[in-house]
Amino acid sequence: MSESFEVPSPHEHHVEHAHRSGDRFAGKIAVMTAIMATVGAMLSYQAGSTESEAAMDKNNAAIKKTEASNQWNYYQAKSSRENLADLASHIPGLDAAHYTAEVQRYKADKEAARAKAEALEAQAQEWDEKSERVLHSHHRWAQAMMAIQMAISLAAITLLTRKEWLQKVSYGAGGVSVVLGVMAWLHL
Template sequence: MSGHGFHVHGPHDHEIEHVAQHGSDDFASRIAVMTAIMATVGALFGYEGGATQNDAAMFKNNAAIKKTEASNQWNFYQSKSNKQNLAELALVIPGTDTEKYKADVARYKAEKEEIKKKAEELEAESHHWEDASENALHQHHRWAQAMTAVQIAISLAAITLLTKKKWLQFTSYGVAGIGVVLASLAWLHI
């Protein structure tokens, strides 16, 4: 630009003047706003998907710990069974203190019952954590499906901007709606 009346427009300057004189592109503005909203919603879905995946892993870890503890109890139970068997065998050996071994047999039986009860409780806890892990993993899959639908909707919105096709705009909104439905199912643990 010169101060002597000679004025040169660049392509960008021409577009800015055109928008200022004739208004903005409402179609592109609506798509841009919806894309921003879908990206925000998608980020929330992604966060929830990650959180449920972490929960599933932690629950699975708890199940493994309880299963190991139960296994330890069953090994302890087996050890007591072996000692009981040896005490019962000692009862039939001539010249042994049978009263002592009868007391040992009774003690081992009582100890085994406690150990068995504890092992069964630990197995039940392990099953509980396994179920919780499976439920969290199912919920994670729902969040991931919702996030995928929103990502597809955002891609369709970008194509809509390029092609200016109204039907593609509604398709994008429909796919985003499917994502919201999937997220609702995840939220409700369905």
């Protein structure tokens, strides 16, 4: 035969006792704690979302950097072939006109590769900058989350100690959290 036992925490016991006795102070703290927990859940979601976005942007930057590196390697190969064709155009007995035309073709290929590599480097820079902006926003969301967690902890201590000054500090920490959340939302 299995029996289950529920052991309420001191906080739950206090809230239940306060609820039965009509304690308005405890009721206000409980409602504010629930509101702060809801705000905390939203802040936590935004912090995680922006962290993922920053990582994806950084990944896109790395991809573009790799593509640019490949283009610079292609540029270098065309440059080497251009030099060899130029050398061949000066060797007696070889078709100089053919190798001179090859030099011109390699120069054109090289310029196209250079332009593409520079464009890819610019795209990589844009992704890096975007990642940094989003990461800054992530840090603001995380700071807001930390402040709301502190507010919730202070509210629990307020409920146990019944200190009204601590209630004001808890609400102040909740207010700081909201301000930080708005700053994150506005990308400040």
